[in-house]
Amino acid sequence: MLPQRMKQVITDNPKKLANLIDLVNLPTPLREFMGRSQTSRLGCFMRVWSYIKEHNLQDPNNKNVVNCDQKLRSILLGKPQVELAELPSLIKLHFPKKTS
């Protein structure tokens, strides 16, 4: 978890980097949310996070929790509430590992 290791992960592991930034054909629900048919995992995360900020979906009492609206629910397993901490892993579900 050291920063040096972090750097190493990024530089020494092109596969890991690739699965972050490669454009992927999106499944239907995500396609509707993003308004486009292709995006990268990073792009998707940034979009969802900015969507949360734009619509003030963070719970005012506990900023670590997001109250999903209808649109967000459609892509986050239909949960009414998600924790910010699980956001990256929830989004990752839409980007299965390539089998090759």
Place this chain on the structure above:
Amino acid sequence: MGKFPTSLRSAVSSSQLKISSSLVPAESPSPMPKRKPASSTRSWPSSKSPKTQNSNDSSKPPNSLPPFKSPDLSDAKKLFNSIVTTSRGAPLDLRFHNSLLQSYASISTANDSISFLRHMIKTHPTFSPDRLTYHILLAQSCKGDDSTLAPVHQALNLMVTNGVNPDKVTTDIAVRSLCSVDRIEDAVELVKELSLKHSVPDTYTYNFLVRQLCKFRALSTVHNFIDEMRSSFSVKPDLVTYTILIDNVCNSKNLREATRLLGVLTEEGLKPDCFLYNTIMKGYCMVSKGSEVIEVYKKMKENGVEPDLVTYNTLIFGLSKSGRAKEARKYLKVMVEMGHFPDVVTYTSLMNGLCREGDALGAFALLEEMEARGCSPNSCTYNTLLYGFCKSRFLEKGIELYRSMKEDGMKFETASYAALVRTLCRHGKIAEAYEVFDFAVESKSLTDVAAFSTLESALKGLKKAREQGRVV
């Protein structure tokens, strides 16, 4: 200088520089000014009146039109003719022709440039090419697509047949041009050839080439070159050469070789200067050998070389890095006594040392001390402190520091960003971690990918910790 149209003034001044440097090569460390082809003549409009152009054209954006738009030779000749006929009254002297040639050379091929030069001589018999004219051709021929030295030889031969013998500046221009397109071997080849036929390179060219070889080629190549120059042309390495060599081996952490070189240069009757000692000291810093760093410092004093600010900064940095912040502190005092003003680098190094020992508060106190002395911290200072606070669990202070960094528009470094994000996550301040992530992306401190990977792995770590019941 005299009466040049304003639009040509920049062309004049830049060619002036080249001319003067060709007259006194030894005094100029880089006889060839960084060539920005065409910029010198960019002011020359392809329309008629040069006088309407603004005089400070060097600051012009590159989208202003250079006179020559196509590499086609006949177009260039036509344009030249039209410039000549339309600018009657303006002095069409040597510099003017050289500027035009350089402008054309920057977009065309070596052969076309030579033809263009012939055309200029034919239409303007008063124009007799000088050294600079040939240097323009030479520089261009070095940068061509041809992977052999043939065009270079062509330019050199042209020079010689016209009674201009290649000198040290010629060598320098050729070497730098060749190196700028990664043709170091060719440059070495050419230096040997020119040394044989005309003149040996001056110390600047020689050291430049040694530095290039050090940077991009194996150490043996460097030594071969030095040996060959010594045996064939009795060009000896000087103190600067040795400093370059030592710096190079220090960077690859080969301190033994550095010590050997130090012995060699003393044998040759050279006396290490402050700069060389600093270089060696830096070498020991890179491998975190505090005692050796002090050793170098003592040796310096013994040999009567006065340490400068860089020496002290290196010393304090080295001691801090090898976990001897207390001694580093002592040298801070020594340095003040010697009349040097500790700067932001000094303090940041020391803070780094204190933070390494977990004394973030001590580092913070140092920040106040440095500000009291009128030395303002930079983003590196803040990052060091931020990292220190996060590591020694003063999260509140870290957040405070982060806010002031944000206010001052400072950027994150990877380490401090990662430390802050992880610490925030560990304390369950996920929203804050996201905010820090946003700032890192906005301020372009890190790439999106790096910022996100850090956040993701921090959250993953948190999940793991929760599963194991370490964090609630």
